[in-house]
Structures are given as C-alpha cells and as structure tokens.
Amino acid sequence: MEYLTVGYSLLEATIAIFAGLTAGSVALLAWGMDSVAELMSGVVLIWRLKRQENLTSVEEEDEVEGKAVKLVGLSFLTLAGYVLYETIKMLTTSSVPSPSSLGIVIAIAALIFMPILSYKKYILGGRLELRSLLADAKETLVCSLLSLALLAGLTANYLFGYWQIDPLVSLLIVGFLFKEGGELILSEG
Numbered sequence: 001m002e003y004l005t006v007g008y009s010l011l012e013a014t015i016a017i018f019a020g021l022t023a024g025s026v027a028l029l030a031w032g033m034d035s036v037a038e039l040m041s042g043v044v045l046i047w048r049l050k051r052q053e054n055l056t057s058v059e060e061e062d063e064v065e066g067k068a069v070k071l072v073g074l075s076f077l078t079l080a081g082y083v084l085y086e087t088i089k090m091l092t093t094s095s096v097p098s099p100s101s102l103g104i105v106i107a108i109a110a111l112i113f114m115p116i117l118s119y120k121k122y123i124l125g126g127r128l129e130l131r132s133l134l135a136d137a138k139e140t141l142v143c144s145l146l147s148l149a150l151l152a153g154l155t156a157n158y159l160f161g162y163w164q165i166d167p168l169v170s171l172l173i174v175g176f177l178f179k180e181g182g183e184l185i186l187s188e189g
Contacts, residue, residue: 012035015032015102030087030169040075042136048065066188069132070185072132104158153165154166
C-alpha cells in the first residue's frame with residue numbers, strides 16, 4: 001500500500017507542480033507540494049515497516065514508531081512554510097493564475113483515489129496498532145480534502161475568472177498542514 005502511495009504521489013506531484021507552474025497557480029503548486037509531503041510520508045512508512053522485522057523490544061519499537069510519526073509531522077510543517085511563502089509572494093506581486101484544465105483533472109483523480117487509499121491505510125493501521133500508519137492515513141485524508149478545495153478554486157477560476165480563490169485555497173492548505181504537523185510532533189513529545 002505504501003509503495004502505491006509513493007508511486008501515485010510522485011505522479012500526482014509531478015503533474016500538479018507542472019500544471020501549477022504553467023498556470024501560475026500557487027494553490028495548484030501548493031497542492032503538488034502536498035503530494036510531495038504525501039510521498040515523503042509514504043517513504044517514512046516504508047522505512048518504518050522495514051525496521052519492524054529487526055526490532056527486538058517494545059521500547060525499540062516505540063522509539064522507531066515515534067521517529068516515524070515525528071518525520072511525517074515535520075514533512076507537514078516544512079511544506080506549510082513553503083506554501084505560506086509562495087502564497088504571500090503571490091498576493092504581494094498580484095500574480096494572476098491562468099485557468100488550468102490539467103489541474104482540474106488531477107484534482108478529480110485525487111478525489112476518487114485518495115479517500116479509498118486513506119480508508120485502507122486507516123483500517124490496516126488500526127489492525128496493526130501503528131500510530132505512524134494512522135498518521136499517514138490522516139495525511140492521505142487531508143490530501144483528499146484539500147483536493148476538494150483545490151477543485152473548487154480551480155473550477156471558479158476556469159469558469160468565472162475568480163482567481164482570488166487561488167490564494168485563499170492556498171491559505172486553507174497552509175492551515176491544515178500547520179495543524180496536522182504540529183499535532184503529530186506534539187503527540188510524540
């Protein structure tokens with residue numbers, strides 16, 4: 001499941017970042033960077049699960065699990081800082097993004113795929129009692145919710161020329177990322 005997450009996230013990030021740069025959409029670029037965070041989260045989980053077979057004590061398992069959760073949280077916070085910077089830059093330079101049909105297509109694809117993947121990770125994380133996998137499932141769910149916000153913003157720009165929704169969606173993404181990242185890092189004290 002994590003290899004699927006990494007592969008899909010790489011494809012999604014590549015398309016979204018390309019479309020975001022082409023259209024000048026900070027929301028689409030930010031969403032593509034969220035896909036990079038999803039990719040990093042998947043890589044952390046692969047690392048975490050591969051370590052499982054070499055763990056010899058509950059304390060060692062707790063330590064590895066804590067590191068994995070903190071790394072996922074750190075990926076959220078790093079991304080939030082970058083997206084906030086790009087959003088402020090867009091607002092201060094009055095950059096107007098172009099409509100992006102490619103962005104709309106990739107957002108729709110994520111709305112179909114990501115909730116299913118999140119649910120499967122959540123079920124497996126609960127069954128295996130892995131906080132890191134549950135955190136990764138939450139990251140995937142956040143990605144699907146952000147896909148909905150992105151789709152609304154891109155569609156408003158595409159159909160009505162309401163480009164101002166682009167930075168608002170970006171700020172929504174930043175808020176989610178700071179909240180989720182902070183909670184994950186603080187949960188591992």
